[in-house]
Amino acid sequence: MINPALFSWRFLNVWKRNLVVYKKIWKVNFLTPLFEPLFYILAFGLGFSGLIRKVHYDGVELSYTGFIAPALIATAVMWNAFFETTYASFVRMYFQKTFDGMLATPLSLEEIIIAEIAWSATKSAGAATIMLLVLGLMGFIHFPMGLLLIPMAFFGGLAFGAIGMFFTGITPTIDMFNLPIFLFITPMFLFSGTFFPVSNLPAWAQPVALAFPLYHLAELARLFSIGTCEVSPLISIGYLTVFIIFFTFLALIAMRKRLIQ
């Protein structure tokens, strides 16, 4: 089903194309990861501090902002990668016919798709790096271990980029992305141990949260930021690896079915 001859390092040429485009608009793209964590920390730090004193997590007591700060990086990884391979890739594929042009060159469709996913992960890693700086300066992240958040962001970006690409392969129109966002991304954003510990959820809901990829990414983010986590990082890394492979595979099949006729 998947032919190994269709994969090569040529995918980097497509990745570079996205970098060339990004360099033109990086100043605007730069602002979101810079200000978003500031806004969240301000809103939750000032607004909530009277309501929530401490969060019990993994047997440790954390300030509320200390609890959410690492998760903010994980959610940014998710949004960045998922938006890139849904809306942005869809525009390139459908409206701009960029992939059609590429397919008249030695590139294979598989390389184009892999490049799009890798690019989305790169954007996630870029955003995480900037947030790391901001949150680090505010004292929410311990260094040098915190630097591991950058490769982690790339790794997590692959997961959300792959599932986004899969949705792009099966979504008839661009408006329909509302559906996976509403049904999958938003619940995950709220219930993955991001803004409150999963142990606060009713017992029946806890296993659902544990199945969310964002939960595992938030776990890893906390581990690398402040050295605590509930679940063994090996489980989280293993889970995300399987998730990446599975959805990359599905994305490749869906895109081939959609574009090669």
Place this chain on the structure above:
Amino acid sequence: MNKIIEIQNLVKQFNGVNAVNGLSFSVEKGEFFGLLGPNGAGKTTTIRMLYGYSPPTSGMLRVFGMDISTDSRKIKSRIGVCQQDNTLDPDLSVEQNLLVFAGYFSIPKKEAVERSEELLDFFALSHKKDAKVMELSGGMVRRLILARSLINRPELLILDEPTTGLDPQSRHQVWEKLGELKKSGLTVVITTHYMEEATQLCDRLVIVDHGNILVDGSPERLIEQYAGRHIVEIEGPDQDLIEYLKNHDVEYDDLGKRLILYDPERKGMNSAIRSQYCNEKCIYRNSTLEDVFLRLTGRELRE
């Protein structure tokens, strides 16, 4: 005998319907080959199979003697393609379009810069080097697509309607450039709806309809064979004329208000017709490829 393209019994099916219905033709090195036909004839589908975008349902397709299904990467690195749709990258400038595309062929940066300067110059686009693609006129867009398709110095150039939608000036400019490429010995496959373009440029062409080849030959030979040397068009014909033509075995098409007579001269009937039957309006002219095309594919609308 150096065959660049060899196609035999090529079939492409979409949902059980044959869009391409057993095509066979070949293109020799250095030939400028036309693929003509009305909308929906299967031209784009054939071309997409040629450059490996679309896998054939059945049949043989060889480019440079290689099989497209197994050697598509090797083949694609040696051909240039101008797709029917505009596939320029709107996120990139004019020059970046060429440089990034060169990247897809793994052409080293330095060489890519040289080639893109050359091509921008050749297609009179140097002054637009830094412009956004969106700011280009229709003619410039087409020229840039052409320039881009030559970035890998292809041995075979595939053009799907390269001049559709252009104003006459731009069209002639593109023709002139294509003429120069032809002189340089490049092998070209082109589809077009401009019969004048095909007549001028093509060494040989096929007319396809409903996925089948109707005729194959040089433009001159096809015109000679299917429309004769001259055409007489008679408006408001009467029944007498039709009787007369039938009696004298002159080939004609009856369009109701107009009759098209194919080469009545061949039968020595020219002056008789002109003196007796040209009551309203009569046009005497040279035959063109358009006459051949309409005669073979019919005159009803396709869409």
